[in-house]
Amino acid sequence: xxxxxxxxxxxxxxxxxxxKIALLADYFRSRTVEEAAVSALxxxxxxxxxxxxxxxxxxxxxxxxxxxxxxxxxxxxxxxAYRGHGxxxxxxxxxxxxxxxxxxxxxxxxxxxELRQVAxxxxxxxxxHLLQQLLVRATALEAKYIFKIVTGELRIGLKESLxxxxxxxxxxxxxxxxxxxxxLLGDIAETLRLASGHCLSQAHMRLFHPIGFMLxxxxxxxxxxxxxxxxxxxxxxxxxxxxxxxxxxxxxxxxSRTLDEVTGAFPELVQPLSExxxxxxxxxxVVAWQKDHGIGRALPFSELQKRLGRKKVTQAMMRSVPVAYxxxxxxxxxxxxLIDKPLTERxxxxxxxxxxxxxxxxxxxxxxxxxxxxxxAIEGESAGSFARVIRAPITRADSAQHLDELFEMAQARxxxxxxxxxxxxxxxPGRRGRSWLKLKRELATLDVVVTAAEYGHGKRVKxxxxxxxxxxxxxxxxNVGKAYxxxxxxxxxxxxxxxxxxxxxxxxxxxxxxxxxxxxxxxNAVMKSDRHNSGFALRFPRILRIRWDKxxxxxxxxxxxxxxxxxxxxxxxxxxxx
Numbered sequence: 004x005x006x007x008x009x010x011x012x013x014x015x016x017x018x019x020x021x022x023k024i025a026l027l028a029d030y031f032r033s034r035t036v037e038e039a040a041v042s043a044l045x046x047x048x049x050x051x052x053x054x055x056x057x058x059x060x061x062x063x064x065x066x067x068x069x070x071x072x073x074x075x076x077x078x079x080x081x082x083x084a085y086r087g088h089g090x091x092x093x094x095x096x097x098x099x100x101x102x103x104x105x106x107x108x109x110x111x112x113x114x115x116x117e118l119r120q121v122a123x124x125x126x127x128x129x130x131x132h133l134l135q136q137l138l139v140r141a142t143a144l145e146a147k148y149i150f151k152i153v154t155g156e157l158r159i160g161l162k163e164s165l166x167x168x169x170x171x172x173x174x175x176x177x178x179x180x181x182x183x184x185x186x187l188l189g190d191i192a193e194t195l196r197l198a199s200g201h202c203l204s205q206a207h208m209r210l211f212h213p214i215g216f217m218l219x220x221x222x223x224x225x226x227x228x229x230x231x232x233x234x235x236x237x238x239x240x241x242x243x244x245x246x247x248x249x250x251x252x253x254x255x256x257x258x259s260r261t262l263d264e265v266t267g268a269f270p271e272l273v274q275p276l277s278e279x280x281x282x283x284x285x286x287x288x289v290v291a292w293q294k295d296h297g298i299g300r301a302l303p304f305s306e307l308q309k310r311l312g313r314k315k316v317t318q319a320m321m322r323s324v325p326v327a328y329x330x331x332x333x334x335x336x337x338x339x340x341l342i343d344k345p346l347t348e349r350x351x352x353x354x355x356x357x358x359x360x361x362x363x364x365x366x367x368x369x370x371x372x373x374x375x376x377x378x379x380a381i382e383g384e385s386a387g388s389f390a391r392v393i394r395a396p397i398t399r400a401d402s403a404q405h406l407d408e409l410f411e412m413a414q415a416r417x418x419x420x421x422x423x424x425x426x427x428x429x430x431x432p433g434r435r436g437r438s439w440l441k442l443k444r445e446l447a448t449l450d451v452v453v454t455a456a457e458y459g460h461g462k463r464v465k466x467x468x469x470x471x472x473x474x475x476x477x478x479x480x481x482n483v484g485k486a487y488x489x490x491x492x493x494x495x496x497x498x499x500x501x502x503x504x505x506x507x508x509x510x511x512x513x514x515x516x517x518x519x520x521x522x523x524x525x526x527n528a529v530m531k532s533d534r535h536n537s538g539f540a541l542r543f544p545r546i547l548r549i550r551w552d553k554x555x556x557x558x559x560x561x562x563x564x565x566x567x568x569x570x571x572x573x574x575x576x577x578x579x580x581x
Contacts, residue, residue: 004114004141005107006030007042008148015159023161027169034111036199040192041115043170045148047163047191048155050118053262054189054212059122061130061153066091069134070150074098082511089464090158092151096143103143114149158461166191174198186214186432187340208335210282211249213258215433217286217332219422219441225406228440234426236346237400237409238331239418240441242304242528243290244311246328248272251282257289257328265289268310271321272328275392278360284335285353286430292327292391299327299391300417303571304542305530327391330357331422334430342430349430350397357394410442419443419527443527447567448547449474452555453520454482456502457513467499467514470546472522474537476561480518481537483564484526489546498549521550521558529568539564 010030014023027046031039044052051057070091071081076098084094114137121133134153138146151157167185171178176198184203185194189212197203222228229235245260255276257266266273269289276285291306292299309324310316333353334342341349400406400423410421420443428438451472459468469487473480490498498520508515524544532540539561550557 004109004111004145004148006033007045007111008142008144011046011148011157011159011161012144014161018160020165023165024169024172027161027166028172031169031173031195036196038111039173039199040195041111043166043195044115044192045111045152046157046161047166048152048157049191050115050152050155051122052188052190052192054209056264057119057122059118059130059153061121061134063091063154065127065131066134066150066153069131069138070095070098072131072135073138073146074102086458086464086512089458089460090151090156091154092147092149092156092158095150096147099143099146103141103146105142107142107145108140109137109145114152118153163191167194170195170198174201176201176203180204188212189214208340210251210284210335211254211256213247213249213262214284214334215262216245216247216260217431217433217439218435219439220435220437222423222440222442225403225410225442228421228423228442229400229403229406231437231440232423232425235400235406236350236424236426237398237406238395238422238424239413239416240420240422240443241288241290241301241329241395242417242419243288243301243307243329246287246289247334248276248285248287248328248330249283250276250279250285253277265311268313268316269326269328270316272326272392276328278363279356280359280363281337281356282335283333283337283356285330286332286334287328287330287395289326289328292325299393301327301329302417303528303530305528305532308530325391327393329393329395331395331397332430342432345427345429346424347426353394360392406442448523448525449483449541449559449563450521450523450550450553450557451483452480452518452558453502453516453522454480454518455513455515456498459487463495466495467502468495470498470522472524473518474559474561474564475555476537480555481561482535483537483539483561484524484535484541484544486522486524486544486546489524490549494549518555521553521555523547523550529564529571531568537561537564539568 010026013026017023030042034042050059067081081094081098084097085091088094088097117133117137121130124130124133138149141149164182167181168178171181180203181194181198184197184206185191187206187208188194189209194206197205246265247258249256249258255266255273256264257269257272259265289307290301293302306324307326310320310326330353333349333356336352336356341352398409400409406421406423413421420441423440423442425438451474453470454473455471456467457469458464459466469485471482471485473482501520502514502516505517505519506514507517524541525547526541526544528542530540530542531538534540
């Protein structure tokens with residue numbers, strides 16, 4: 004374990020990518036294959052392989068308690084250490100130097116085994132005891148990295164992609180082959196084992212392990228978007244959650260963009276997705292769905308949000324907020340990985356999968372938007388409410404003017420805007436490029452006043468960079484959102500200095516401040532929410548600029564927020580023929 008921590012420190016000390024890779028490759032070569040494999044996992048910010056469902060279930064409060072018991076430090080000393088570093092591992096190193104053993108007795112395999120034991124134990128007390136038993140034998144430097152490994156926040160400038168490159172360098176195999184094997188397996192430790200024996204070709208797709216989502220870049224307008232492609236496939240951009248569906252032998256699991264499983268939030272989608280005959284991975288969007296007068300469309304995200312974060316979704320909830328899964332891509336089918344094929348071929352494969360599913364399902368129909376409608380899967384559900392899997396409609400654009408027309412039509416349907424995709428593009432997991440573009444317009448902007456400022460994370464840990472803001476309601480200020488993006492480092496530094504001198508109440512990481520600084524914020528939607536005392540929350544708020552020219556008396560009102568919310572509701576209401 005000592006050699007791993009020393010290597011991690013050396014990696015953290017350099018900003019050069021090539022040097023980081025060389026240091027890590029040397030370390031891998033110096034260890035046994037099994038030690039190197041486990042180290043690759045740790046240095047990728049994981050305790051267990053990505054495909055496993057195992058988690059430590061050791062949260063921040065538990066780790067804080069463990070560190071307090073090990074160090075004997077006061078709460079004030081611990082808070083000061085954490086604020087000074089913005090990292091629990093670095094704080095632990097500072098606090099444990101005088102009490103931790105001077106000599107290393109731990110090895111990497113032993114740490115891995117004991118962390119797996121922590122994961123197997125139920126209850127915070129049992130987990131805390133096992134972690135203390137491990138950490139009491141660790142040097143201060145080893146404790147620093149055990150805390151970092153447990154929290155998944157190494158913060159040494161090392162991404163998993165660099166670990167993949169280091170594996171390639173260490174065992175003299177192409178980095179691209181390492182990357183592909185890791186993507187297929189969802190296990191960088193197993194990938195290293197295969198690389199060490201030059202057996203990467205043995206890696207095969209492991210279903211029910213999500214792979215990275217291909218991401219889109221924003222386009223300013225239709226002219227810019229059309230300038231990237233000679234031939235573009237165009238789809239509506241839906242206001243839901245991105246979801247990857249893995250299906251095999253009747254088993255279905257859904258994963259979010261953060262690669263977390265979300266099947267439990269949408270149980271009614273399992274049956275229709277199980278009708279697809281082959282093993283496959285689909286990419287699409289789960290949306291709240293409404294159908295009136297034969298017209299189906301997505302509802303605002305605020306409706307879908309009622310389904311999220313619940314341990315159990317009741318039949319009543321499924322009836323009140325029906326959902327649909329709009330599928331726009333296929334990544335794997337019939338034992339074949341399709342991501343290297345152009346979009347045109349993947350689209351054709353997707354069409355064929357839907358055609359086969361339609362033939363298979365006994366009770367089915369197809370409406371003008373191409374829905375697959377299955378018999379109700381919910382006990383006692385009315386005949387007018389169904390779970391839906393929909394082939395997302397696509398079209399082609401031949402000019403910027405045509406894109407503008409399609410954009411207006413998409414917004415008339417209540418959707419955010421358009422996705423514009425190069426028909427020849429391959430699917431690039433976890434990458435954002437110009438092969439896919441998103442075109443949308445802000446719903447509105449508001450002038451708001453900052454009521455609280457919070458210290459950031461990582462490089463922003465020592466500045467107040469996260470701002471809670473409010474609108475006016477008569478003489479009251481009511482919070483309506485929180486934003487942390489849009490300002491330059493210089494502007495954040497300037498605001499930090501101002502807020503430090505105009506703090507009303509200091510809560511440690513958060514400061515209530517004098518309501519003077521006015522910001523102009525943009526956002527995608529307004530949602531009803533009990534998170535803020537206004538009763539509303541802004542979806543994806545972004546700071547456009549500091550309004551030094553405005554006073555708090557000039558900010559927008561709660562009535563303005565209600566007006567935007569009501570206008571948004573009208574926009575999303577289906578009409579006959581709409």
